Amino acid sequence: MILFDRVSKIYASQTRPALDAVSLEIEKGEFIFLVGPSGSGKSTFLRLVLREERPTSGQVWVAGKELSKLSNWKIPGLRRQIGTVFQDFRLLPNKTVAENVAFALEVIGKPKSHIKRVVPEVLEVVGLEGKELRRPDELSGGEQQRVAIARAFVNRPMILIADEPTGNLDPGTSADIMKLLDRINQLGTTVVMSTHDSNIVDQMRRRVIELDGGHLVRDQSRGVYGYAQ
Amino acid sequence: MRATFVASEVSSGLRRNLTMTLAVIITVAVSLGLFGASLLVRAQVTTMKDFWYDKVEVSIFLCSKGSDTPSCSGEAVTQAQRDQIKSDLESLRPLVQEIFYESKADAFKRFQEQFKNSPIADNVTEGALPESFRVKLSDPTSYEVVASAFAGRPGIEQVNDQRQILDKFFRLLGGLQLIALLIALSMLVVTVLLIVNTMRVAAFSRRRETGIMRLVGASNFYIQLPFLLEAAFSAGVGALLAIVGLIITKAVVIDQILAPSFQFTSFVGWDAVFAIAPIMFVTGILLAGLAAFFTLRKYLRV
Ligand SMILES: Nc1ncnc2c1ncn2[C@@H]1O[C@H](COP(=O)(O)OP(=O)(O)OP(=O)(O)O)[C@@H](O)[C@H]1O
Ligand SMILES: [Mg+2]
Numbered sequence: 001m002i003l004f005d006r007v008s009k010i011y012a013s014q015t016r017p018a019l020d021a022v023s024l025e026i027e028k029g030e031f032i033f034l035v036g037p038s039g040s041g042k043s044t045f046l047r048l049v050l051r052e053e054r055p056t057s058g059q060v061w062v063a064g065k066e067l068s069k070l071s072n073w074k075i076p077g078l079r080r081q082i083g084t085v086f087q088d089f090r091l092l093p094n095k096t097v098a099e100n101v102a103f104a105l106e107v108i109g110k111p112k113s114h115i116k117r118v119v120p121e122v123l124e125v126v127g128l129e130g131k132e133l134r135r136p137d138e139l140s141g142g143e144q145q146r147v148a149i150a151r152a153f154v155n156r157p158m159i160l161i162a163d164e165p166t167g168n169l170d171p172g173t174s175a176d177i178m179k180l181l182d183r184i185n186q187l188g189t190t191v192v193m194s195t196h197d198s199n200i201v202d203q204m205r206r207r208v209i210e211l212d213g214g215h216l217v218r219d220q221s222r223g224v225y226g227y228a229q
Numbered sequence: 230m231r232a233t234f235v236a237s238e239v240s241s242g243l244r245r246n247l248t249m250t251l252a253v254i255i256t257v258a259v260s261l262g263l264f265g266a267s268l269l270v271r272a273q274v275t276t277m278k279d280f281w282y283d284k285v286e287v288s289i290f291l292c293s294k295g296s297d298t299p300s301c302s303g304e305a306v307t308q309a310q311r312d313q314i315k316s317d318l319e320s321l322r323p324l325v326q327e328i329f330y331e332s333k334a335d336a337f338k339r340f341q342e343q344f345k346n347s348p349i350a351d352n353v354t355e356g357a358l359p360e361s362f363r364v365k366l367s368d369p370t371s372y373e374v375v376a377s378a379f380a381g382r383p384g385i386e387q388v389n390d391q392r393q394i395l396d397k398f399f400r401l402l403g404g405l406q407l408i409a410l411l412i413a414l415s416m417l418v419v420t421v422l423l424i425v426n427t428m429r430v431a432a433f434s435r436r437r438e439t440g441i442m443r444l445v446g447a448s449n450f451y452i453q454l455p456f457l458l459e460a461a462f463s464a465g466v467g468a469l470l471a472i473v474g475l476i477i478t479k480a481v482v483i484d485q486i487l488a489p490s491f492q493f494t495s496f497v498g499w500d501a502v503f504a505i506a507p508i509m510f511v512t513g514i515l516l517a518g519l520a521a522f523f524t525l526r527k528y529l530r531v
Contacts, residue, residue, distance in 0.1 A: 050444070073449070080446035090441055103438075106234045107447035151445070 001159060001190050002026040002049055007058035009044050009214075018044040020214040021058065026192065028158070031185045033201045034194040035225055036211035042194035045211065046161050049192070050082060051075050063158060080108060083152030083160040083189070087167035089144045091136040097147050098123065098132040104151045118154055126150040126180055142173035146180065153184055160184060162193040166200065174200060198225030238455040242431060243462065249427045250463055256423050257467025257513055258474070260416035265475045265509045267409035272501035274402050278395075280495045282369040285391040289314065289362040289379055292386045293333075296359075300381050306360070310384030317378065318364060324374060327365040333358060359386060417516060424464070424520035428456055432524065453525045460517040468513030472506045 002025070009019040019041045026032055034042045047053045048060050051067045060067045063081055070078060091100050098119050105115045123129055126146040136144050145165060152160055162181065166174035178200050185191045195201065201208060201224060208223030209216065243250050291311065292301035318328050331339070336358035364375060372390045380388045432439065442452045479502045488496050 076446040076448045078446070079444060082446075084444050090437070090444075092438060092441065103441065104445040107442045107445060107451055109451065155445075 001028040001030070001063065002192070003059075003061035004045075004048075005059040005061070007048065007055045007060055009041070009048065009053060010056045017056070017214045019048070019055075019211075022211070022214070022216045023058075024209060024216060024219060026190065028190055029185070029188060030190055031182070031204070031206040032190075032192045033204070033206055033208045033223070033225075034192060034211065035196070035201060035208055036217075038196075039213075040211040041214045042211055043163055044214075046163050046192065046194060049159070049161060050084065051078060076108070080155060081158045083149075083155070083157040085145070085148050085152050085160065085162040085165045087164040089136070089141075089148045089168075091144055091147055091151075093136050096133050096135055097128060097139070097150075100136070100147055101151045101154055104154060108155075122150045122154040125153065125183070140173070141169050142176060145169065145173075145177055149177070149180060149184070153189070156187075157189060159190045159192065162191065164194055164196065166195065166197055171199065175203075178204065201225040235451075235454055235458070239458045239462065242435070242455055242459050245434065246427065246431055246459075249430060250459075253420075253424055253427050253460075253463040254467045254470070256416075256420045257464050257516065258470035260413060260420045261468050261471035261509045261513050262474045263409065263413040263416055264512065265471055265505050266478070267406055267413050268505045268508065269475065269478070269497060269501065270402070270406045270409060272497045272505070274399060274406060276497050276501075277402075277494055278399060281395050282392065285369060285395060287364045287366060287372055287375050288389040288391070289318075289364065289375075289385055290359045290387045290389065291361060292384050293356075293359050296386050298386045300383055301386055302383075306384040314362065314379070314382070314384065318362060321375065321378070323367055324371055325364055326367045329363040331361050331363060333360045336360065417512070421516050421520050421523075424460055424517055425524050427463075428460055428520060428524040431456060431459065453521075456525060457517075457521050460521050461514060464513040464517035465510070468510045471509055471513070475502060475506060475509070 004022050004024050006021045006023050007019055008017050008021050010017045022041075022045070034045060036042055044053065048055055048067075049062055051060075051062075051070065054068060062078065065078070067078070092103060095103060101119050101122060102115050105118070120129070120132070123132060126149050128143065128146050128150065131139065131143065136147065139147070145168075149165075160181070165181070166177055169177060174197060181191055181193065182204070205222045205224070207221045208218065208225070210218035210220075291306040291314075292298070292304065294305040295303060296305075297303065315328070315330070318325055333356055337353070337355040340353060340358055366372065366375065369392050372392055376388050376390065379385055439452050479497070479499065483496050
């Protein structure tokens, strides 16, 4: 599903690589934790998958396509197969919950009838039924993140990318969000999630990929957050 | 493509940036108005040229007794010379379109007629004014052909071209029109810059939306379309205002004010207005397109 082949990324303003010859493969349906200290290259890794950045060298393959060979106009098609969730939710403050989710469908030109049908469905999946007409500032952080997840999942993407999705949430709420991501994973979506939250990683016992200074330092199935075991 | 969704995005974008929208509309209207006005002046100059060149003539003044021009040697023109000049003029057809002979008596009568309310008329006696051939050319620019053939010939005192006086006047008008056009063009550049800036501000204030659009896989076209339509809308409204201004200029300033006061010349007709209006509209839309081309590539990439 995702294949990195000796991928290095050096940002234009930087001399030290943000990612240094990283090779790894992620299979369809996997649940991946991406861990590592701040600045280790986790977000860079995720941006490369989205083709928000291009590798300086090496190849990134997503869903059978090598991204550097993907012409510009095909990038939207790639992104429609990938859902994204961020620490800061990225909701539109002047739209309701339902409108925020519908927005993602409107802008890719889905017909109204389709939107009317799938938005309530996905809001039920994420547990927001009854809150369709609230605005983001009328929701808790956890609820806002559920809206973001609903938006990311409404197209039933093959891959869900989550960059520190629980970074702004308290432990209890984080656990709920993790249950939701786990459920989405069980519905068949490959989930790649970066996190600093050791409790979550230790509890879930999924594959852990650790980066440090741009190097891949650990790739462990059913791993834990730190080395201390 | 969902038309209603795009339309609502565009209208909310325009309203959110109302002051900028107004600034763009006004600037487009003013710069295009100036542009249209300079084109109108140009059409006016052409109209006047057609009108006046059609009326101007080359005058060949013949010698009178006592003329001190060398070609006259103090003698009046003889009948033989007069006939020779006449037949030489005839041989220049079709460049020479019409030939009138004006005798001293005719010249005196015409002078009296022209200056009947002026004391000058009383000081001029019959015989003081020279006789002449008045020649109308099919191509007024070929004055030189006539001048070189007749100037300095025995019996001819002077060859005069009214066109040369008009040319000075038209060169002046042409210069003014060029200045107006240059001002208009620099205003158009300013307009493009303003639209670029407006789109930048709009792109910035909507970076949240566009960021999300990019992430969920909206196409470039879909992301950029609202910005394009907004710019096109403002430019279109501005262009329409400028065209209305042009029509008012024609209907009121030219037809009601100028034309009655300056009856000796003709003014541009509606055909010129109808020719200029589409140019203005297209220019307005092109301005927006040009601005969009610069901005969208830079600020709204995938
Ligand atoms: N757009 C950018 N331009 C230049 N350098 C960047 C850019 N984004 C990240 N970097 C640099 O690349 C390195 C890796 O950054 P990255 O954001 O991938 O780290 P991270 O693991 O996500 O960190 P955190 O856990 O704090 O989010 C850092 O040294 C960072 O300064
Ligand atoms: Mg990061």
